[in-house]
Amino acid sequence: AQSVSQHNHHVILSEAASLELGCNYSYGGTVNLFWYVQYPGQHLQLLLKYFSGDPLVKGIKGFEAEFIKSKFSFNLRKPSVQWSDTAEYFCAVNARGNEKLTFGTGTRLTIIP
Amino acid sequence: NAGVTQTPKFQVLKTGQSMTLQCAQDMNHEYMSWYRQDPGMGLRLIHYSVGAGITDQGEVPNGYNVSRSTTEDFPLRLLSAAPSQTSVYFCASSYYETPNTEAFFGQGTRLTVV
Numbered sequence: 001a002q003s004v005s006q007h008n009h010h011v012i013l014s015e016a017a018s019l020e021l022g023c024n025y026s027y028g029g030t031v032n033l034f035w036y037v038q039y040p041g042q043h044l045q046l047l048l049k050y051f052s053g054d055p056l057v058k059g060i061k062g063f064e065a066e067f068i069k070s071k072f073s074f075n076l077r078k079p080s081v082q083w084s085d086t087a088e089y090f091c092a093v094n095a096r097g098n099e100k101l102t103f104g105t106g107t108r109l110t111i112i113p
Numbered sequence: 114n115a116g117v118t119q120t121p122k123f124q125v126l127k128t129g130q131s132m133t134l135q136c137a138q139d140m141n142h143e144y145m146s147w148y149r150q151d152p153g154m155g156l157r158l159i160h161y162s163v164g165a166g167i168t169d170q171g172e173v174p175n176g177y178n179v180s181r182s183t184t185e186d187f188p189l190r191l192l193s194a195a196p197s198q199t200s201v202y203f204c205a206s207s208y209y210e211t212p213n214t215e216a217f218f219g220q221g222t223r224l225t226v227v
Contacts, residue, residue, distance in 0.1 A: 042220070099163075104155055
């Protein structure tokens with residue numbers, strides 16, 4: 001079974017700072033990788049996804065993530081955060097061909113104006 | 114296109130009461146699932162279904178029942194609510210056995226058991 005680790009539980013940044021949220025997974029086979037965002041009081045929305053091909057994927061709202069297979073990592077980045085990025089961010093993985101998603105525990109991001 | 118619709122959005126139950134959380138999707142997705150979200154624990158899979166008439170247990174199934182009589186609907190039943198079931202519940206759907214598919218989530222149901 002796969003597992004996902006998000007080591008940053010709560011990150012506080014000032015506006016315009018750069019962001020990197022860590023995500024590591026454990027699984028021996030081929031995986032699909034996702035980052036979801038949950039704004040306060042709302043449901044999960046997909047930020048970006050990786051299935052195959054270019055390991056650097058770009059998502060909505062200026063976010064990007066890089067899949068490094070050798071490190072089993074899929075870190076989320078944004079060069080300059082905004083107050084509106086305040087939310088909880090979840091990394092998720094499923095094994096290729098298996099729709100069951102496994103989520104990390106989430107990282108709460110607080111942006112200070 | 115409504116996507117994934119969950120009802121109700123909020124619910125308060127007394128210990129021992131039963132209720133059904135509704136989930137419907139209009140995207141003709143075969144795969145549907147229920148998660149619960151608890152602080153510091155992320156989302157954990159309760160039950161899932163790969164098509165009408167087929168359901169299976171996830172990571173935390175105890176205390177919950179599901180059925181899938183149609184492709185569109187996947188209700189989650191709490192037979193005898195317990196305070197430990199206080200949580201936010203999310204329903205999700207996606208295509209099944211389709212490459213590069215992604216899950217779509219409902220708005221969530223915030224359940225409090227007192």
